[in-house]
Amino acid sequence: MIEVRDLKKSFGPQPILDGVSFQIETGESLVIIGRSGGGKSVLLKHIIGLLQPNSGAVLIDSEDITRMSERELIRVRSKFGMVFQGAALFDSMTVAENVAFPFRRQKKFTEKEIARKVAEALDMVELPGIEKKRPSELSGGMRKRVGLARAIVYQPQIVLYDEPTTGLDPIVSDSIDKLIIRVTECLKVTTIVVTHDMRSARRVGHRIVMLHNKKIYASGTPEDIFASKDPVVRQFIDGVADP
Amino acid sequence: MTSLAQRFITGCLQGLGSYALLVKESLFSLLTFKIAWRDVTYQIYFIGVKSQPVVLITGAFTGMVLAAQAYYQFHQVKMDTATLALVGVSMCSELGPVLTSLMVAGRVGAAIAAEIGTMRVTEQIDALRTLATHPIDYLVVPRLLAAILVMPILTAEAITIGIAGGYGVGVGLLGIDATYSWHNMLRYTTIPDYAIGLIKSVIFGGIIASIGCYKGMSCREGAEGVGQATTEAVMYSSIVILITNFFLTLLLGRLFHII
Numbered sequence: 297m298i299e300v301r302d303l304k305k306s307f308g309p310q311p312i313l314d315g316v317s318f319q320i321e322t323g324e325s326l327v328i329i330g331r332s333g334g335g336k337s338v339l340l341k342h343i344i345g346l347l348q349p350n351s352g353a354v355l356i357d358s359e360d361i362t363r364m365s366e367r368e369l370i371r372v373r374s375k376f377g378m379v380f381q382g383a384a385l386f387d388s389m390t391v392a393e394n395v396a397f398p399f400r401r402q403k404k405f406t407e408k409e410i411a412r413k414v415a416e417a418l419d420m421v422e423l424p425g426i427e428k429k430r431p432s433e434l435s436g437g438m439r440k441r442v443g444l445a446r447a448i449v450y451q452p453q454i455v456l457y458d459e460p461t462t463g464l465d466p467i468v469s470d471s472i473d474k475l476i477i478r479v480t481e482c483l484k485v486t487t488i489v490v491t492h493d494m495r496s497a498r499r500v501g502h503r504i505v506m507l508h509n510k511k512i513y514a515s516g517t518p519e520d521i522f523a524s525k526d527p528v529v530r531q532f533i534d535g536v537a538d539p
Numbered sequence: 540m541t542s543l544a545q546r547f548i549t550g551c552l553q554g555l556g557s558y559a560l561l562v563k564e565s566l567f568s569l570l571t572f573k574i575a576w577r578d579v580t581y582q583i584y585f586i587g588v589k590s591q592p593v594v595l596i597t598g599a600f601t602g603m604v605l606a607a608q609a610y611y612q613f614h615q616v617k618m619d620t621a622t623l624a625l626v627g628v629s630m631c632s633e634l635g636p637v638l639t640s641l642m643v644a645g646r647v648g649a650a651i652a653a654e655i656g657t658m659r660v661t662e663q664i665d666a667l668r669t670l671a672t673h674p675i676d677y678l679v680v681p682r683l684l685a686a687i688l689v690m691p692i693l694t695a696e697a698i699t700i701g702i703a704g705g706y707g708v709g710v711g712l713l714g715i716d717a718t719y720s721w722h723n724m725l726r727y728t729t730i731p732d733y734a735i736g737l738i739k740s741v742i743f744g745g746i747i748a749s750i751g752c753y754k755g756m757s758c759r760e761g762a763e764g765v766g767q768a769t770t771e772a773v774m775y776s777s778i779v780i781l782i783t784n785f786f787l788t789l790l791l792g793r794l795f796h797i798i
């Protein structure tokens with residue numbers, strides 16, 4: 297289980313998160329929505345310990361990770377997989393080397409086993425046979441899929457997605473959504489998706505939380521959120537600019 | 540004005556603190572043998588093999604110009620055969636390590652800062668961390684270790700080719716007596732001179748790699764941030780090498796009873 301308790305973060309004088317609290321049950325798929333620059337990605341980075349809060353706690357299976365050193369965090373992070381907004385593939389490596397990266401560092405498997413696991417992960421994201429390509433030879437959608445393959449190849453318990461459909465056309469976005477659902481169901485992982493793509497949020501989330509004014513403004517099932525009559529929630533869902 | 544000075548001092552102290560933490564983490568990683576030897580091998584190739592042309596050219600022409608200048612001065616006091624001795628001592632203890640390090644700082648320090656800086660702004664370093672890999676173990680330690688291992692070899696090459704260049708100019712071009720020149724060089728260029736040069740080069744290698752890595756890892760967002768990190772890596776490495784060289788000359792001179 298993941299629990300975020302009264303999380304506060306500011307960059308210089310600029311507050312980004314001001315007392316954010318919520319819980320995510322094991323196996324749940326949570327979508328965090330909110331306006332651009334509203335602190336969604338910052339919140340996600342706190343959950344995996346990439347950022348340290350000013351105050352508050354992030355508990356992963358009852359362990360507070362906010363007080364851990366970078367070396368202590370390595371153990372906790374092995375439970376996570378993360379898909380970055382720009383995929384963050386290592387551009388000096390091939391696709392296969394990117395996906396195999398977690399195994400090469402562990403040194404537990406033979407080359408043959410690693411190759412098989414890489415092929416399985418690439419099959420899962422529907423990109424078989426691209427092992428030898430370089431990230432620069434891939435389209436935006438393919439890069440995100442490879443990023444997802446790298447994140448799930450070692451079967452983590454929690455997968456985080458930072459704006460997985462941003463910058464992609466509706467058809468590729470749809471295929472990414474289906475992949476997220478498939479990974480959540482097949483691998484029984486806890487999923488957290490940060491997005492402002494409302495169609496994607498509705499499809500992949502068991503629950504949606506909305507970040508507004510540096511706090512959790514609304515929380516509920518996709519049906520509750522989409523049926524909400526709250527003007528702030530409504531404005532975001534309908535995509536209406538301030539008058 | 541006061542607040543500007545305060546901010547500058549705070550920034551400098553913060554930078555020094557972060558750099559010290561990076562060095563501490565790297566030493567911890569080295570001492571606990573968290574070393575990716577495959578990456579170290581690649582870095583040895585990148586820092587060592589690919590720096591050959593620049594180091595050899597620098598060493599050769601430094602030795603040659605030093606021999607010519609020394610000859611013009613010594614010739615006036617009829618000490619022509621001391622030329623190669625001066626070239627030998629200078630190349631071994633000062634010019635060899637310092638000029639090699641400055642050239643490597645320009646080539647390798649900049650490349651390290653640019654590569655790691657680009658990885659930082661494209662979230663590749665964050666991706667490393669999410670893949671349960673410590674960036675210091677994966678990015679800094681192989682570069683640091685490779686630079687420390689490779690710099691003495693590069694320096695030895697520069698010294699050797701510098702002396703050879705000096706000999707060529709002195710004996711071949713300016714007509715100094717070969718036997719006396721060689722004899723004087725062996726007489727005045729001692730093992731401590733050579734040892735001082737190699738010890739300095741190890742320390743300079745550490746400076747180049749650690750500052751390059753630090754500047755890359757603390758680089759600001761965007762192309763401008765990467766550009767600035769690259770420039771600062773070369774600038775700070777060069778300055779720190781020159782300042783450290785002064786203190787090392789005094790310290791090692793005392794240690795080897797030269798001064």
